[in-house]
Amino acid sequence: MVKKMMVIGFGSTLIGIGLNGFIIPFHLINGGFIGISLIINYLWGFKAGLIFILLNFPVYMFAFKSNPLYFINGIIGAIISGLMIELLIPLNGVIHLPIMSSVIIGAVIIGIGVGVMLRNHISPGGMDLLALLLAKWSKVNVGVIIFAMDTMIIFAALFLLQDAKLFYSLLIVSIVGLLASMITSFRGVQFFIS
Template sequence: MKWIRWKEASMIVFGSFVLAAAFYHIHVQNNLAEGGFIGIALLVKQYFNISPAVTTLLLDIPLILVGLKLLGKRLAINTIIGATSFSIFYALMERYSPFSLNLSQHLFVASIIGGVLVGAGLGLILRHGGATGGDDILSLLISKISRLSVGKVYFVFDAVVLLASLMYLSWNEVAYTILSVAVCAYITDLVLYNRKQEPVYI
């Protein structure tokens, strides 16, 4: 229990709620694609018919273990908190949420709103020493090695995955998702670095 700092944990849980709400009510309901490990899992599902639940788990576990070794036990614990709370919130919203936000005819608006909310949720989680999965840890590690900001690393990683997704998605869907990812990267950096003290990683 000494590795759990409850103020950090509560902010990570709140960030996960914002993240889940944005993904479900903006991205999913308006057919915007996904980057990161979720996007890779969708590609694997498309061509090999393997469940994204299995793929994301196989991708996450090694990187959580790497994060434990290189970035510290606190990050690993906080990642478990972030990933678990995100999954719970998303499952509850998917099943019980009465809200439907149809912006399919206004994908520019959807991509901007989605990017702002996802970036805010992700920034809160990272700022308080957490992550939502292995791709977050990978971005943190690349940021430390390359000195690129976390948001820029996210943008490059997600853009590569989304370009690969053109094998089964339309240019229109991918273009608006890349716009959302760019907004998300900017907001993530704004939230993560908008204080004098460095973000907590270990």
């Protein structure tokens, strides 16, 4: 349990840093429920972290029926991730980089956070939790499933917000999906000392 809490704390902190420090200042989005929360935030000003937590409840109920362990890990992961998004809001506007650099650095930070949590069977949010369950059922890599869902969310954001800058969000979800896929697929390397 201590290891899980450390993983959740580490992953959630990276997600909060990546979003607030690099993604939100340019009004870009990530995928999943975080992306939906950011769209709602940009449209109506509601707190993204709190919306993120609320959006997760229906998936938690579904997860509880199919796998109680995913439910417990998911609810803890999403609540802490949502809180870290809110707690790290002061980072917004502190780091000044060109948009492409910000997108790449932010996506790498978020991707590591998401990947480390998923590798430990902890979901940083309901859509990732849904992807974990789909991956278990379909045998398709969780990173691939996340990327497909995230792409749909970004096209919805382009339609709703009508900001061409959101095309950068496709790069964000590509990097996050790639890193999540690599981290969850990595089997580990054994070193033998002769």
